[in-house]
Amino acid sequence: MxxxxxxxxxxxxxxxxxxxxxxxxxxxxxxxxxxxxxxxxxxxxxxxxxxxxxxxxxxxxxxxxxxxxxxxxxxxxxxxxxxxxxxxxxxxxxxxxxxxxxxxxxxxxxxxxxxxxxxxxxxxxxxxxxxxxEYKRTQSQLVFAIGVNRLMNDGNADKNFKWRSDFYEWGVSWNTRILKENNLLHAKYGLSLQYNNLRPDGDRVFAKDGARTILVDAGRDIDVARLRYVNLVIPAHLEFDFAKKKVNGDKTYFPIQRGFRLGVGGYVGLNVKEKQIIKFEDDNGNNVKDRTKGNYNVNDFVYGVSAYVGYRDISLYAKYDLQPVFSNNEIDQNNLSLGIRFDFN
Known part of the structure; x- marks a missing residue:
C-alpha cells in the first residue's frame, strides 16, 4: 500500500x-x-x-x-x-x-x-x-522624450525666445514587425501628450492683441515667464530596426531594440490646454507665481513630422510642427523640438 x-x-x-x-x-x-x-x-x-x-x-x-x-x-x-x-x-x-x-x-x-x-x-x-x-510580433511600449523648443520663422530661429524653452512628451506606443521573416521594417504608432513651453526673452510676456498673440513688456523684472500648451497627438513612424535575428535550433526569433534604430514619420492631434505662468518678486519682496489659463490663439489642431535615431532604448529625437503655433498671427511661427527619446518595452 x-x-x-x-x-x-x-x-x-x-x-x-x-x-x-x-x-x-x-x-x-x-x-x-x-x-x-x-x-x-x-x-x-x-x-x-x-x-x-x-x-x-x-x-x-x-x-x-x-x-x-x-x-x-x-x-x-x-x-x-x-x-x-x-x-x-x-x-x-x-x-x-x-x-x-x-x-x-x-x-x-x-x-x-x-x-x-x-x-x-x-x-x-x-x-x-x-x-x-521579447519575440512577440507586436509589443506595447512606454515613450518619454525631453528636449528644447525653438520657434522658426521662414527657416530661422526666432531670437525673441530663450534656449531654455523646452518640451517633454510621454505616451504609449505599439511596435509591429511588418514582414513576417525579416526584422528591418516596423510600424510604430500610439498616443502621446506633448507639453511645449515657450519662454520669452527680456522680461516680456504673452498678450492678446485682438485676434493676434504678441509679446509685451511686463513692466517689471520677471524671474520666469512661459507659455505652456499641451497637445494630444497620434504619432506614427516607420521604424528601421537593425537588430540581428536569433536562431535557436529550427526556430528564428526577431528581437527588437537590441541595436541601432531609425524612425521617420509624423503626428496629428489637437490642443487640449494652454496657460501662461509668470514668476516675479513684488514690491514687498514676496515671491509671486501667477498662472493664467485661457485662449492665447494657439491652433486647435496640430500636425507635423518627426524622426529619431538611436541605439537600443535611447534615441536622438526631432519633431517639427507644420501647423503654426498661433492661428492668427501675421507671421507664421512653427515649433521645432530637439531632444532625447526613451522607448521602454
Missing part, C-alpha cells in the same frame, strides 16, 4: 508540474493581451469623450476655454486609468514569474518554445518578464 501511495503521489506531482509548464506561457500571454486591451479601451473611450465635447462646442453649449479644460481633464483621467489598471496586471505577471524563478520551465505549443532560467546574480525578475514578450 505504501508503495502504491508513493507512486500515486509521484504521478500527481509529475502531472502538476507538466500542467504548470503547459499553462505558464498561456497565462503570461493572456496578461499581456489584457494590458493591450486596457490601453485600447481607454484610448477609444477618450476619443469618444473628446468627440462629445467637440459636439457641445459646435452647438455653443460650452465655450472654447471650457472645452479645452474638459479635454484636459478627460485625457488625465484616461491616463490615470491606464496606469492603475496596468499596474494590477503587471503585479499578476510579477507574481507569475516569481513562482518560477527557482527552476526551469519549458513549453512547446503551437510551434513556440519558451525557456526561462533565473540566476539571482545576473538576472532580475523584470528581465525574466521581458523574456516572455
Amino acid at each position: 505504501k508503495t502504491i501511495t508513493f507512486y500515486v503521489v509521484a504521478l500527481l506531482c509529475l502531472c502538476a508540474t507538466k500542467l504548470c509548464a503547459q499553462t505558464f506561457s498561456d497565462r503570461a500571454n493572456a496578461i499581456g493581451d489584457k494590458i493591450e486591451l486596457i490601453t485600447k479601451q481607454q484610448k477609444d473611450s477618450l476619443k469618444t469623450e473628446v468627440e462629445a465635447v467637440n459636439v457641445q462646442l459646435e452647438k455653443n453649449e460650452i465655450t472654447t476655454a471650457q472645452a479645452d479644460s474638459k479635454k484636459q481633464e478627460l485625457a488625465q483621467k484616461r491616463a490615470n486609468n491606464i496606469e492603475t489598471l496596468v499596474a494590477v496586471e503587471q503585479q499578476k505577471l510579477d507574481d507569475l514569474v516569481k513562482d518560477k524563478v527557482d527552476g526551469k520551465i519549458e513549453e512547446d505549443k503551437n510551434g513556440r518554445r519558451f525557456t526561462f532560467k533565473y540566476d539571482t546574480k545576473s538576472r532580475s525578475v523584470k528581465d525574466s518578464i521581458k523574456k516572455v514578450y
